Amino acid sequence: xxxxxxxxxxxxxxxxxxxxxxxxxxxxxxxxxxxxxxxxxxxxxxxxxxxxxxxxxxxxxxxxxxxxxxxxxxxxxxxxxxxxxxxxxxxxxxxxxxxxxxxxxxxxxxx
Amino acid sequence: xxxxxxxxxxxxxxxxxxxxxxxxxxxxxxxxxxxxxxxxxxxxxxxxxxxxxxxxxxxxxxxxxxxxxxxxxxxxxxxxxxxxxxxxxxxxxxxxxxxxxxxxxxxxxxxxxxxx
Numbered sequence: 001x002x003x004x005x006x007x008x009x010x011x012x013x014x015x016x017x018x019x020x021x022x023x024x025x026x027x028x029x030x031x032x033x034x035x036x037x038x039x040x041x042x043x044x045x046x047x048x049x050x051x052x053x054x055x056x057x058x059x060x061x062x063x064x065x066x067x068x069x070x071x072x073x074x075x076x077x078x079x080x081x082x083x084x085x086x087x088x089x090x091x092x093x094x095x096x097x098x099x100x101x102x103x104x105x106x107x108x109x110x111x
Numbered sequence: 112x113x114x115x116x117x118x119x120x121x122x123x124x125x126x127x128x129x130x131x132x133x134x135x136x137x138x139x140x141x142x143x144x145x146x147x148x149x150x151x152x153x154x155x156x157x158x159x160x161x162x163x164x165x166x167x168x169x170x171x172x173x174x175x176x177x178x179x180x181x182x183x184x185x186x187x188x189x190x191x192x193x194x195x196x197x198x199x200x201x202x203x204x205x206x207x208x209x210x211x212x213x214x215x216x217x218x219x220x221x222x223x224x225x226x227x
Contacts, residue, residue: 004153036218043115043202043218044154088153097144097206097214098167101153 003027006089006102015111019076023089023102026070030091030100033065035074038086038104047087048074079109113138115205115219116185123225124193132188132222136205143186144216145178148200160186193226200224 006023013019021035032051036044050056053067062075072091076083086104116135124130136143142161146154157170160180168178175193180186190197202221206214 006153041223043117043220046215046217049215090154097142097159097216098156098170099144099146099154099216100156101146103151103153 004089004091004100004102006105008103008105010106010108012108012110013079015079015081015109017079017109019079019083019107019109021074021076021087021089021105021107023072023091024070025072025091025100027091027093027100028067028070029093031094032092032096033063033072034090034099035061035063036088036090036101038088040085044088079107081109081111083107084109115140115203115217117201117203117219117222119222120220121223121225123227125227126194127192130190130193130197130224132190132201132203132224134186134188134203134205134219136186136203137217140205140207140217142206142208142214143180144204144206145186145188146202146204146218148202148221150199154202157188190224193224195226198224198226 004025034049035047038044048063053065056063060077064073086106088104089102090099145157148154158178159167175191177189200221204216204218206216
C-alpha cells in the first residue's frame with residue numbers, strides 16, 4: 001500500500017463549480033499536510049499547508065484534515081479556468097523534511 | 112525576488128553519459144532538497160542538503176547518483192552512466208531555516224532529463 005493515495009482524475013468541471021480534491025494516507029505519524037498546484041511542465045507551487053487536524057481557509061481555497069480517518073481535502077470555490085492544473089497533496093512528520101506526495105489530480109475547469 | 116532556479120531546463124543524454132543538474136536556492140535559503148518525478152508517478156524525495164553537508168540521502172539510488180551543495184555556488188545533482196530509467200523530471204526545492212515544526216519548501220521549475 002502506498003503511503004499517500006490520490007485519484008489521478010482527470011476531473012472536469014464547469015467554471016464556477018465547487019471542486020473537491022482528496023487524498024488518503026496510511027502513516028499516522030504525518031502531522032503536516034500541504035497542497036501544491038503544478039501547471040504543465042512547471043514546478044509545484046505551494047498553495048496551503050495545515051498542521052494536524054482542522055480547517056484552513058485562504059481566499060477561494062479551503063484545506064481540511066481529518067487525522068482520525070487519515071483523509072485530507074482541498075476545496076476550491078468559484079472555480080476558474082486558470083485553476084486548471086494538477087493538484088498534489090504532500091505530507092510529512094513533525095520536524096520532517098522529506099515530503100511524501102500523492103500522484104496528483106488533474107483538474108480541468110471549462111469556461 | 113528570484114525563485115528557485117534550475118538549469119538546464121531540458122537535458123538530453125545518451126546511455127552511459129553523465130548528467131549534471133544545477134539548483135540555485137531562493138535568496139536567504141540554506142536548505143536544498145532534490146525530488147524525482149517519474150512518468151505517471153508522484154514526486155519522490157531523493158536527498159536533503161545544507162551548505163557543505165548531506166543531511167539525508169536515503170532516497171538516492173545507491174549507485175551512480177550523488178549530490179553536493181558547496182559553500183559557494185549552486186547545488187549539483189550528478190548522475191553517472193545514465194540509463195533510460197533515469198529519464199524523469201528532477202525538481203529542486205529550497206527552504207529557510209525552519210522556525211516551526213516543518214520546512215516550507217519552494218520548488219524550482221525542474222530539469223527534464225531524457226536518456227536516449
